[in-house]
Amino acid sequence: MKDTGWIAATEFVRHPSMVGSAFPASARMVRRMLAPLDWSNIKTLVEYGPGSGRFTFEMLRRMRPDAQLIAIETSQAFVAKLREQCDDPRLVVVEGSARDVRRHIAAETCGRADCILTGLPFSTLGDAEADIIMHETALALKPTAVLAAYQMRTAIGPLIDRNFAQVRRDFEWCNIPPCHLYWATGPFKAPKTARLHLISSR
Template identity: 30%
Template sequence: MPLTPPITFLREFLHRPAELGTFIPSSRFLESRIVRLGGLGEDSVIIELGPGIGGTTRAILRELPSTARLIAVELNPDFIRPLRAIGDDRLTVHHGSAEDLPEILAQHGLASAEVVFSGIPFSTIPAAAGQSILQCVWNTLAPGGRFVAYQLRSRVKQLARGLMGDPDEEFELLNIPPLWVYRWVKEAGAASKVVQPEEGLIAV
């Protein structure tokens, strides 16, 4: 008998806690805050990194214009089936790593994205992997694009500072556990740069 999505989420947290960060899916309050900060427009390309079983994915789709497209990139193979079961024509589920984001977009005939959402727990993955993902996000964002990351700790802010600068910050209490939500905006004409993994890291 197939497991229901919440049980699948809990099982995967017990097997791979560093990949998930928490064993409880996002609350509707957190989902609403994340979507609002992303700002979803017509004809947009939206990327979601680490969608899990799809709670935030569904929240994005509820607000997504009919002409926009959502690419959900999930590393855990056990989450692919629940994500594909959402069954929305605007949604493409890609089984792969966020470190391959430029190649993933090219594979789907896309050059850039207006919004990137991320639930990847940057505080529990190696710093080099975290900065590699952030570099890919930065390179993927179109001018004026937004990167929204929801996190238990502030590690992502430290990892991204040399590349993206300081983010806007909000705190969502109505979630278990309460989470920080960070947003960076890539200004038009922002220069490309590469930040080495050892630059500016603070253990948090």
Template identity: 35%
Template sequence: MAKKKKVTSKENPSALDHTVAYVKSFIKDRNVASVTPTSSHVVNQICDRMRFDRDLTVIEYGAGTGVFTFELLKRMTPGSRLLAFETNPDLAELLEKHNDLRLAVSTESAARVSEVRNDIGLPAADYILSGIPFSFFDAGLRREIVLKTYDNIRPEGRFLVYQASWMMKDLIEEIFGNIDTDSYLLNIPPMFLMDAIRN
């Protein structure tokens, strides 16, 4: 009888692997937004705003170690697709170790969402979820990313942005129109959600 193959941490990264990789990346990379990943409570609260009862195209900016990525995959149908952007190569490599045919990982900037989406043949997104630290970007790049996001969401699709401040609220409201907001003050750091619908 053939021996059962042992699953190693390299093939299936543990929670500790994720935490260590995240902290190392925070120290080395100024574009990693927070010293700790978003809490599972906030992840669930934000994902509860999304409907998963049909095949979806979802795009995630700033996937990090995958706290949202893997919750999305857990909830998504077998026919759904998820494109995760993560510019930090160490974190992107960690994401790619989770073999799921529905997941594509890109190390490009979110400003190149149109090119990456078209290259892999994805339709316009039902949801784009963003945790990238917009406060680290200049005003021109912030506007470019939000405009490109609008162009890559289908009509009635949604842009969900979670940040450590309300800094992006006016820009998102200018481009998308009225937005819904929420606060998660028990997260470290506190998290603020902007949920915009494309008309």
């Protein structure tokens, strides 16, 4: 089996707009992203696009023994590598898309997620796809849950603002490339744009 660095580079060359970066997340960015999360209250955790697993393994280290991590990844090569590398029963690696997050959660557990972590490249996914994934994400989360996101660009900002009540932002230089960090809470049940549309069409 090929090593993870090789897989990350070849997957980036094959699907640049879906993979977003040829470099895995830095240890410093992983620590900063995960530090504000309340691990004692996270039972169902979802990761979009685990790639080579930089966040996945660190999250497993912090998770409760009875918690579950559902990692959703479109790339068959990353899925195969993660399954080969990790036999932790708390981890379920799903080959599929984040847009089907509610179906994937329902297949593994009941109820909604306490936290979703995403590194999907929202700026290159396409507007419609990015909109659907963010809306599905808000619907998949409990009212008290957190969406944690790291992004090279700021295209995700308006999507978060439309679907979540509060967002805290930060920036991490020590990553290739440097990334914007977001922690959003208070998922709306319907996106703000749709609600405005309903009000204005009365």
